[in-house]
Amino acid sequence: MNPPRQKPDLKNLHPATQLVHGGTTRSQFGETSEALFLTQGFAYPDMETAEARMKGAEPGFVYSRYSNPTVAMFEERMALLEGAEAARATASGMAAVTTALMAQLKAGDHVVAAKAMFGACLYVVEDLLPRFGVASTLVDGTDLSQWRAAMRPQTKLLFLETPTNPCLEVYDLAAISKIAHEHGARLVVDNVFATPILQKPLQHGADCVVYSATKHIDGHGRCLGGIILGSRDLIENEIHNFYKQTGPCLSPFNAWVFLKSLETLALRIQQQTLTAARIADFLSGHRHILKVRYPGRPDHPQAELVKRQMMGGGTLVAFEVAGGKPAAYAVGNQLSLITIANNLGDAKSLITHPATTTHQRLTPEAKAALGVGEGLLRLSAGLEDAADLIADLDAALAVLDREELAAE
Numbered sequence: 001m002n003p004p005r006q007k008p009d010l011k012n013l014h015p016a017t018q019l020v021h022g023g024t025t026r027s028q029f030g031e032t033s034e035a036l037f038l039t040q041g042f043a044y045p046d047m048e049t050a051e052a053r054m055k056g057a058e059p060g061f062v063y064s065r066y067s068n069p070t071v072a073m074f075e076e077r078m079a080l081l082e083g084a085e086a087a088r089a090t091a092s093g094m095a096a097v098t099t100a101l102m103a104q105l106k107a108g109d110h111v112v113a114a115k116a117m118f119g120a121c122l123y124v125v126e127d128l129l130p131r132f133g134v135a136s137t138l139v140d141g142t143d144l145s146q147w148r149a150a151m152r153p154q155t156k157l158l159f160l161e162t163p164t165n166p167c168l169e170v171y172d173l174a175a176i177s178k179i180a181h182e183h184g185a186r187l188v189v190d191n192v193f194a195t196p197i198l199q200k201p202l203q204h205g206a207d208c209v210v211y212s213a214t215k216h217i218d219g220h221g222r223c224l225g226g227i228i229l230g231s232r233d234l235i236e237n238e239i240h241n242f243y244k245q246t247g248p249c250l251s252p253f254n255a256w257v258f259l260k261s262l263e264t265l266a267l268r269i270q271q272q273t274l275t276a277a278r279i280a281d282f283l284s285g286h287r288h289i290l291k292v293r294y295p296g297r298p299d300h301p302q303a304e305l306v307k308r309q310m311m312g313g314g315t316l317v318a319f320e321v322a323g324g325k326p327a328a329y330a331v332g333n334q335l336s337l338i339t340i341a342n343n344l345g346d347a348k349s350l351i352t353h354p355a356t357t358t359h360q361r362l363t364p365e366a367k368a369a370l371g372v373g374e375g376l377l378r379l380s381a382g383l384e385d386a387a388d389l390i391a392d393l394d395a396a397l398a399v400l401d402r403e404e405l406a407a408e
């Protein structure tokens with residue numbers, strides 16, 4: 001028999017390779033595809049082992065709320081891709097955000113966050129954290145002087161997402177993490193819109209990255225999940241105990257689905273980014289479109305920053321149709337291929353009207369401050385052929401040629 005084949009050092013290989021091979025742990029059966037360990041617990045060979053494992057004196061699995069072999073493979077593959085030392089996978093993106101924030105904060109601490117934020121994240125920062133004595137200040141994320149001015153001696157965390165939902169603003173990760181570190185605080189980045197393929201916040205100074213794996217990581221609209229990534233010290237000494245004791249863990253079944261999805265993540269993001277760019281170009285020349293926001297276009301307000309910080313414009317396009325809500329609704333209702341749904345990162349192209357769905361809860365003033373107009377639509381480019389999507393949009397926009405809508 002030949003000596004056992006050596007595993008390559010995946011750290012030095014490219015993302016596409018890491019996404020296929022990273023974190024693969026084979027069982028005694030030598031299966032080629034990752035095994036699904038759909039189990040709550042683990043049997044010990046003897047009482048002494050049970051004691052040692054519970055104490056952490058011996059490596060090995062104890063209970064799937066703490067860790068599980070399939071979930072561990074997902075965590076390891078994601079950590080490799082992100083360039084993080086460690087990770088903990090969660091039941092949803094919101095479980096990742098809530099765990100990451102709650103585990104690092106205590107009463108008396110202060111958080112600075114960007115205003116333009118996923119609705120549920122805004123709830124956590126504005127409504128939930130104050131109930132536990134954590135104050136917060138919201139700033140315009142593009143304005144570095146506002147970040148600086150908001151810092152207090154008690155500021156422990158800065159929190160942001162970039163590009164933002166739904167207007168696709170881009171924030172300067174290197175500059176904002178520098179402000180955090182100068183004040184002894186940390187930067188947590190929700191990297192959902194960029195994906196780990198197009199932006200690596202840890203390389204720009206962030207301390208912790210969170211994802212909703214529900215989006216591009218699953219990529220086919222099936223499972224909910226999330227993940228928290230950072231240094232070994234942060235994950236093992238600050239996040240892990242909170243995670244293990246409060247139970248935001250990911251189902252092994254969902255972790256298994258995500259492992260298979262990760263194998264195609266780089267390919268999908270590449271293709272969906274090309275499609276989003278073509279759609280953005282088509283829309284920006286269109287007679288019924290007032291404004292197109294796409295991070296990959298040279299007319300994006302932070303185009304220079306996008307070049308420095310991102311490896312592509314991403315899979316989302318925001319655009320404003322002339323004629324406000326009636327026009328936006330007429331276009332949405334006229335689409336036949338593009339699906340109306342508030343999700344994103346799916347193989348199917350999805351469109352939503354943020355003002356009445358994802359951002360419904362905000363006051364008219366708050367919507368205006370974020371640029372969420374009545375004519376704004378957010379499109380998540382899927383895996384269909386770009387030409388078919390453009391034809392669908394073109395046909396739907398033609399409804400606005402009717403005078404009663406154009407006159408609005």
Ligand SMILES: *Cc1c(COP(=O)(O)O)cnc(C)c1O
Nearest residue numbers: 092093094118190192212214225
């Ligand atoms: C979807 C999303 C979340 C929440 O993720 P869930 O998996 O739905 O809990 C958080 N942040 C951003 C930017 C998102 O798009």
